[in-house]
Amino acid sequence: MKPATHRTAHGAKRIKALTDTATELFLERGYEGVSVDAILNRVGGSRRNVYDRFGGKEGLFIDVVTKLCNEQAQPLREMEIEGRDLDGSLVQFGEKILEIVLQPRTLALHRLMIAEGQRFPELSQAILRSGHEVSVEILADWLRTHNLLFRENVSASTFADQFIFLLTAGPQLRALSGQHDGPLSTAERERISRETVLIFLHGILPGGTPHAE
Structure with missing residues (x-):
């Protein structure tokens, strides 16, 4: 008779193989495009195991x-915004955010959120919280910690929220719609981040004093 620890390790390995395979199929095909049988055809096992463990496909x-x-x-929670210089720190932060949100796997998750948002609204909200809202939280905390002077009656969270939208909305939309063949280059991410910081801090009208160069 095999030791219980061996059976436990073997079972954990099978569950990981099952969820890894399901992950790739759901990201590729969406919820409706994947059946339990399609997953099992790749990884093996029985429908009973899936229903006993997860209650079914849902x-x-x-x-x-x-x-x-x-x-x-x-990776967002592990980020650290370095330095006290506002312009330079925002540029570096922006580059890191673009690198993360434009990864193929992250984009696939957002496509899944858009496709299945009505069916699974709580999951859609969880995707938003784990991406955009975590980024906002990190930046807002940094702004508060460094006692930076901004317009009155506007919170650090609002500034951070607007910066993240300004930074990521365009590149993310173009990537989701297939306009990018692959991830942006380091130079392109830096350019977008610098331009975003320039507009965010100094606006679009002449007369400001740009420092994000």
Whole structure:
């Protein structure tokens, strides 16, 4: 008889193979485009195991997306905004954010959010929280910590929220619509970040004093 620890390790390995395969299929085909049988045809196992463990395809999908949210949030939470110079720090922060949000896997998760948002609204909100809202939280905390002087009656969270939208909306939309063949180059990410900081801090009218050069 095999030791219980061996059976446990083997079972954990099979579950990981199942969820890894389900992840790739859901990201590629969406919820409706994937069946339990399609997953099992790739990874093996029985339908009973899926239903016992996850309650069916919907439970498996929820488990997969929850893990993807944690995966997306982790590199963001590990980010540190360096320096005290506002312009330079924002440029570096912007470059890092663009690198993360324009990764193929992150884009696939956002496509999934758009496609399945009505069916799974709570998961859609979780995707938003793990990406955009985590970025806003990090930047807002940095702005508060450094006691930077901004317009009165506008919170640091609002400034951070607007900066992230200004930075990511265009590149992300173009990537989601297939206008980019691959990830942006380092030079392109830097250009977009610098231009965003320039507009965000100094506006579009002449007469300001740009420092993001």
